[in-house]
Amino acid sequence: MPAKKTALIWFKTNLRLRDNECLFKAIAENDEVIPFYCLDDQLFQITAFGFKKAGDFRLKFLKESLLQLNEDLRNAGSGLLLLKGIPEKEILRLAKEQGAQTIYAEKEVAPEELTIAKKVAVELLKLDCTFLTYECRNLFHSSDLPFPVGQLPEIFTEFRKRTEKIVPVRTIYPQPSIIESPPIAPLDIAMLNELISSDITIDPRAAIQFKGGSVAAHRRLQHYFYETQAIATYKETRNGMIGERYSSKFSPWLALGCISAKEIYYEIKAFETLHGANDSTYWLIFELLWRDYFGFCMEKNASRYFLRSGNQPSKPADTKEFNDDLNKWINGQTGVPFIDANMTELKFTGFMSNRGRQNVASYLCNDLKMDWRYGAAYFEQQLTDYDVCNNWGNWAYLAGVGNDPRADRYFNIAKQAAIYDPDGRFQRLWLNYKPLENEMRWNSNG
Numbered sequence: 001m002p003a004k005k006t007a008l009i010w011f012k013t014n015l016r017l018r019d020n021e022c023l024f025k026a027i028a029e030n031d032e033v034i035p036f037y038c039l040d041d042q043l044f045q046i047t048a049f050g051f052k053k054a055g056d057f058r059l060k061f062l063k064e065s066l067l068q069l070n071e072d073l074r075n076a077g078s079g080l081l082l083l084k085g086i087p088e089k090e091i092l093r094l095a096k097e098q099g100a101q102t103i104y105a106e107k108e109v110a111p112e113e114l115t116i117a118k119k120v121a122v123e124l125l126k127l128d129c130t131f132l133t134y135e136c137r138n139l140f141h142s143s144d145l146p147f148p149v150g151q152l153p154e155i156f157t158e159f160r161k162r163t164e165k166i167v168p169v170r171t172i173y174p175q176p177s178i179i180e181s182p183p184i185a186p187l188d189i190a191m192l193n194e195l196i197s198s199d200i201t202i203d204p205r206a207a208i209q210f211k212g213g214s215v216a217a218h219r220r221l222q223h224y225f226y227e228t229q230a231i232a233t234y235k236e237t238r239n240g241m242i243g244e245r246y247s248s249k250f251s252p253w254l255a256l257g258c259i260s261a262k263e264i265y266y267e268i269k270a271f272e273t274l275h276g277a278n279d280s281t282y283w284l285i286f287e288l289l290w291r292d293y294f295g296f297c298m299e300k301n302a303s304r305y306f307l308r309s310g311n312q313p314s315k316p317a318d319t320k321e322f323n324d325d326l327n328k329w330i331n332g333q334t335g336v337p338f339i340d341a342n343m344t345e346l347k348f349t350g351f352m353s354n355r356g357r358q359n360v361a362s363y364l365c366n367d368l369k370m371d372w373r374y375g376a377a378y379f380e381q382q383l384t385d386y387d388v389c390n391n392w393g394n395w396a397y398l399a400g401v402g403n404d405p406r407a408d409r410y411f412n413i414a415k416q417a418a419i420y421d422p423d424g425r426f427q428r429l430w431l432n433y434k435p436l437e438n439e440m441r442w443n444s445n446g
């Protein structure tokens with residue numbers, strides 16, 4: 001009898017069963033598969049900028065997402081193995097133990113993630129284990145673009161114009177109902193609890209109480225699209241700052257891949273068929289295109305996004321290192337109420353609106369004249385929705401060292417506060433807490 005074909009499936013930021021090419025291909029091409037997630041030691045360390053790689057909010061959301069993924073895999077007859085340590089060591093050990101011939105993983109584009117993947121591939125080569133990667137993040141597949149990623153336009157509008165009408169969004173991979181696996185040991189919940197505390201309270205003022213996992217992601221989508229139909233007014237409300245309805249809040253689930261951008265895209269199309277298309281339904285796709293764009297930018301420019309001069313090597317490095325201004329910024333104590341309110345929200349909830357992010361980033365770069373990478377590194381620690389491409393790409397863009405460096409990204413904070421928080425409600429919420437009466441709250445716990 002020929003030997004069984006066994007494959008490992010490395011889950012990373014694609015923590016879902018539906019629309020997951022790695023999972024789909026691995027099942028189709030092998031007799032049995034072993035799904036796993038590796039809690040990389042680096043995730044629990046301090047970065048070069050002095051912040052945690054992942055703070056409490058991110059870790060809590062990750063833990064919830066892993067628990068959900070394990071449950072979904074168990075329901076299909078498989079399960080999730082949890083590894084902890086240095087990925088190339090742990091994955092090599094697992095591949096040896098299981099006699100795996102192939103490993104299926106999400107394609108990486110950012111330098112740190114690429115380095116880890118390369119180290120794993122090198123180790124697995126020693127076992128003759130093939131390393132296969134698939135794109136799981138974007139709406140567009142890189143090979144469907146009308147240009148090689150190396151020739152990606154430097155300006156978003158050009159990218160959009162050259163893609164949105166002609167590049168197809170590939171169809172969704174169905175969710176497998178049965179997954180053939182050898183017996184998978186129960187998820188090591190004790191280890192998960194030891195590494196990630198469940199005892200994290202999110203401030204009741206939070207715009208939304210996030211819960212990780214694909215079930216909560218789809219619940220949020222149902223709520224935002226159908227129960228409230230808030231999507232139909234997204235374009236008018238998206239610059240808001242208070243509450244769950246002004247924007248989709250899909251970002252944390254997208255960041256860990258509990259839901260895919262393609263799933264959201266096709267649900268927008270379904271909504272349009274039922275209720276009609278308008279500027280708002282289009283605008284949500286427009287924002288997902290920004291997300292794709294930052295993904296492709298990272299693939300094109302890789303490590304340059306992590307340099308102080310970013311994408312613009314000729315820019316002088318005249319910005320300041322860590323100093324007390326940074327501490328004041330982090331703790332919402334700059335004395336500028338609009339900045340302080342936003343930074344307090346981030347500190348206590350792990351979330352901030354897009355309008356807020358633009359303002360606090362501009363303030364750090366242009367008013368405090370700090371090295372922008374401290375801001376990006378603090379966001380990496382703090383944001384529940386941290387996404388390497390979106391975070392470092394947006395920061396570099398606002399610091400004037402990313403794509404489209406010609407435009408002036410200076411935000412006049414007083415003017416912004418007057419436009420986006422005219423009655424000071426947002427600032428009062430975070431600086432002077434008095435519970436708001438009749439505030440609508442949505443909770444993804446259901």
Ligand SMILES: Cc1cc2nc3c(=O)[nH]c(=O)nc-3n(C[C@H](O)[C@H](O)[C@H](O)COP(=O)(O)OP(=O)(O)OC[C@H]3O[C@@H](n4cnc5c(N)ncnc54)[C@H](O)[C@@H]3O)c2cc1C
Pocket residue numbers: 238247248249250251252254255284287288290291294352353354355357358361379383385386387388390391392394395398
């Ligand atoms: C300095 C800075 C740092 C940021 N860091 C991150 C990050 O780490 N992770 C992250 O997901 N987003 C980041 N963003 C982008 C944006 O602020 C968030 O995606 C958005 O606020 C999340 O809320 P939402 O899901 O309700 O967004 P919505 O307005 O409902 O948008 C829908 C989706 O479109 C995408 N999107 C929207 N705006 C952008 C944008 N400017 N760039 C890329 N994608 C976008 C997101 O996936 C978002 O979930 C950052 C923006 C700035 C200015």
